[in-house]
Amino acid sequence: MSEGLEIRLASRPNGWPTLENFDIAEVAAPKPAEGEVLVRNLVMSVDPYMRGRMSAGKSYVPPFEVGAPLEGGAVGEVVESNAEGFAVGDHVLHNSGWRDYAAVPAKQATKVDPSAAPLNAYLYVLGMPGMTAYAGLVDVAEQQEGDVVFISGAAGAVGSLAGQIAKLRGARKVIGSAGSAEKVQYLLDEVGFDAAFNYHDGPVVEQLKAAAPEGIDVYFDNVGGDHLEAAISVANDFARFAECGMISQYNAETPQPGPRNMFMMVSKRLKVEGFIVMDRAHIKDQFVAEVGAWLRDGKISYRETVVDGLRNAPDAFLGVLRGDNTGKMLVKIA
Numbered sequence: 001m002s003e004g005l006e007i008r009l010a011s012r013p014n015g016w017p018t019l020e021n022f023d024i025a026e027v028a029a030p031k032p033a034e035g036e037v038l039v040r041n042l043v044m045s046v047d048p049y050m051r052g053r054m055s056a057g058k059s060y061v062p063p064f065e066v067g068a069p070l071e072g073g074a075v076g077e078v079v080e081s082n083a084e085g086f087a088v089g090d091h092v093l094h095n096s097g098w099r100d101y102a103a104v105p106a107k108q109a110t111k112v113d114p115s116a117a118p119l120n121a122y123l124y125v126l127g128m129p130g131m132t133a134y135a136g137l138v139d140v141a142e143q144q145e146g147d148v149v150f151i152s153g154a155a156g157a158v159g160s161l162a163g164q165i166a167k168l169r170g171a172r173k174v175i176g177s178a179g180s181a182e183k184v185q186y187l188l189d190e191v192g193f194d195a196a197f198n199y200h201d202g203p204v205v206e207q208l209k210a211a212a213p214e215g216i217d218v219y220f221d222n223v224g225g226d227h228l229e230a231a232i233s234v235a236n237d238f239a240r241f242a243e244c245g246m247i248s249q250y251n252a253e254t255p256q257p258g259p260r261n262m263f264m265m266v267s268k269r270l271k272v273e274g275f276i277v278m279d280r281a282h283i284k285d286q287f288v289a290e291v292g293a294w295l296r297d298g299k300i301s302y303r304e305t306v307v308d309g310l311r312n313a314p315d316a317f318l319g320v321l322r323g324d325n326t327g328k329m330l331v332k333i334a
Contacts, residue, residue, distance in 0.1 A: 002029040004100025005310050006069040013054055016251045017321070021054065022314040023067075029101035032082045036103045037092065039076035041333045044097035044310075045123040046072065046317040047157075051250045060276050072097040073128055074333075075112060075119045086111070093122050098313060100333060117295065124157060124328040125295055125302055126288065128277060133162035133220075134287045135280035136242035137169065140273050141218045143240075145170030148212055150231055152176075153222030153247060155183035157328035160191050162220045164300055165291070167192055171218075175211045177204065177227060179323045186326055190301050205230035215239075224248050229259035235268055243274040251321065303327035 003026055010023035032038040050072060053064045064070050074097030078090040083106035086092070092109040096102035112122045124130060136158075137143040149166040153159045154176025163174045176187045176196045187196040195211040208216075208230045215236035221228055224246025231241065249256055265272060294300045305325035307316035313331045320329045 002101065003027065004029055006099035007310065007313050008069050009054060009064045009066050011066060012056060017051065017054060017318060019314055019318070024311060027099075030103040032080055032103045035083050035107075036105050037078045037083050037086045037090075037109060038080035039074075039092060039094060039096070039102050039104050039109070040079045041074045041076035041097060041100060041102060041310075042091075043076075043120055043123065044072060044074040044313065044331045044333060045128070046313060046320055046329050046331060047128070048245060048247050048250065048320055050317060051321060060278075069096075070098040071095055073123050074098075074102070075122050076102070076333075083109075091119060093127065098310075100310060117292075120304060120306075120328075120330055121295070123330060124304065125161060125300055126292060129157040129328060130161055130291055131280070131284065131287050132244060132277040133158045133165055134291055135277055135283060136220050136244050136275060137162055137165055137218070138286075139280050139283050140242040140275045141220065141240040143169055143171065143218050146172045147217040148173045148175070148214060148236075149218040149220065150175045150177075150208065150212065150216045150234070151220040151222070152227040152231075153245070154178055154187055154191075154193065154196065155326050156222065156323075157325075158244060159220070159222050160187070160302065160327055161300070163187070163191055163193050166218070166220075168294055168299060173212065173214075175208070175216070177207075177223070183326060186303070190303065192301070199227070203230075205233050208234045218242070220244060222247060225256065229261055232259055232261050232264050232268075232270070235264070235270055237268050239268065239270050241270060241272040243272060247321070305329045307331050309333075 008023040013021045094104045094109045149171045151159045155178040173194045176193045177199045184196045187193040197207040204226045219231040219241045221243050222245045225248035310333045
């Protein structure tokens with residue numbers, strides 16, 4: 001029987017995770033039960049939301065278990081099938097990443113076509129990050145033609161797609177924040193943002209006011225903190241906020257104070273809604289059809305940061321939290 005590696009949660013972090021919170025184990029490939037397929041993973045995703053699952057607190061998804069392999073999106077090849085409708089050689093998308101081999105229930109595996117799009121795309125543009133960007137703009141913020149849209153953390157996987165989707169849906173202006181001059185240029189030169197700024201260069205509120213003297217109509221929030229406070233300040237009346245993530249808070253050891261201008265949410269009649277992509281399944285077909293067509297037509301630009309080797313997955317994940325990646329952070333397993 002084949003052997004492979006799996007990455008386990010060794011301990012729960014306090015504040016910023018470290019490599020000591022992970023354990024690498026060599027294990028035999030599992031035997032698929034009835035209704036399961038054995039998948040050899042080829043590529044996997046590391047995402048900011050995984051930080052929350054490393055903690056024991058109650059959230060929208062169960063925490064990772066100490067001593068057990070972590071989980072996350074992956075694409076792999078079926079090498080053994082005990083499930084009707086799946087054959088050896090099929091490629092599938094599933095949520096049992098962080099390991100070389102996974103026994104996956106057929107109902108939790110989705111066939112993907114490597115001839116229709118690169119396998120990596122099913123973890124990015126056509127996967128959870130793409131769906132998150134689309135759902136946040138279309139279903140939560142109800143973005144309209146002519147809107148001015150601000151996206152924080154815009155050079156990341158979700159933010160860079162959200163900006164392009166907003167433009168393709170007729171936004172008048174798309175503004176992004178990022179953490180380096182190189183990422184700002186990426187947003188302007190490759191992704192097509194109308195304006196972008198480095199949040200290290202000065203107060204976010206002042207840079208946002210300069211980029212959007214007309215105010216903003218939509219805020220896609222990946223950062224929270226001073227970015228959320230700035231967006232509230234610069235928002236037009238009846239602006240819509242899609243609260244996707246707050247990476248500025250993920251590693252805080254004590255609760256952080258909220259925006260100081262929250263009464264403006266009342267006076268400006270803002271719509272502020274948090275969302276989790278798994279709750280938006282009703283627009284999945286619309287997402288696949290619309291974004292898939294843009295991808296085929298070459299209207300979507302995307303960049304990946306690919307780390308080679310499953311042993312390097314923990315460092316790739318920590319890199320996401322540090323902001324090392326431009327676009328989607330992926331780990332090539334095989």
